[in-house]
Structures are given as C-alpha cells and as structure tokens.
Amino acid sequence: MCIRDRHGIDTVAELICRDQACELQYCMSLQKLAVENRRANIDLQGCMAQFSTLSTCLQREKARIKQKEMELRQMVLQRQIDDVLEVPLAVSAGRSTPEIVETQTMKV
Numbered sequence: 001m002c003i004r005d006r007h008g009i010d011t012v013a014e015l016i017c018r019d020q021a022c023e024l025q026y027c028m029s030l031q032k033l034a035v036e037n038r039r040a041n042i043d044l045q046g047c048m049a050q051f052s053t054l055s056t057c058l059q060r061e062k063a064r065i066k067q068k069e070m071e072l073r074q075m076v077l078q079r080q081i082d083d084v085l086e087v088p089l090a091v092s093a094g095r096s097t098p099e100i101v102e103t104q105t106m107k108v
Contacts, residue, residue, distance in 0.1 A: 027050045
C-alpha cells in the first residue's frame with residue numbers, strides 16, 4: 001500500500017489505534033456524565049492517561065507506516081535499477097556460444 005498524502009497516513013494510523021481512541025471517547029463520555037450528574041461519585045482524574053496512550057500509538061504507527069513506505073520505495077527502485085542493468089544475451093544462429101548484445105542503459 002502506498003500512501004501518498006498526509007491525510008492517508010493519518011487515517012491509517014487512526015484505524016490501527018481505534019481501540020485506544022474508543023477508550024478515550026468512553027472516558028470523555030464518563031467525564032461529561034459526571035459533570036451533568038453531580039450526585040454521581042465518578043472520580044476519573046481526567047482522561048490524560050487515555051489521551052497519552054492514543055497519542056503515543058498514533059505517533060508510533062505513523063512512523064512505522066512511513067518506514068514501511070520508504071522500504072517499499074527502495075525495493076521498487078532497486079528492482080527497476082536491476083532490470084535496467086541486466087544485459088540481455090543473444091545466441092547467434094551460427095554460433096553455439098552466447099554473445100552480449102549492447103543495450104542503452106539509463107544512468108542513476
């Protein structure tokens with residue numbers, strides 16, 4: 001998978017980290033419930049732990065996606081270079097040994 005724009009990387013990272021995002025959303029909904037119902041004894045101490053976990057996950061996944069994309073590009077580039085640098089062999093009709101056929105190659 002090749003992700004071309006910033007929004008694509010963000011979207012993939014968010015999908016991978018959706019469990020952490022759900023935990024944050026749940027914590028935030030409990031915070032709202034506690035504010036609305038003053039008699040509820042909900043002590044959540046904010047949602048900083050969930051927010052931190054989600055942020056760490058997103059950063060880690062974005063870095064991993066970028067690294068994998070770079071590795072894929074390098075593999076494709078190397079394959080293209082290898083294909084260009086291959087020297088085709090041709091066997092002439094009267095000879096039993098192959099001879100090298102000259103080809104033009106692009107410089108990298």
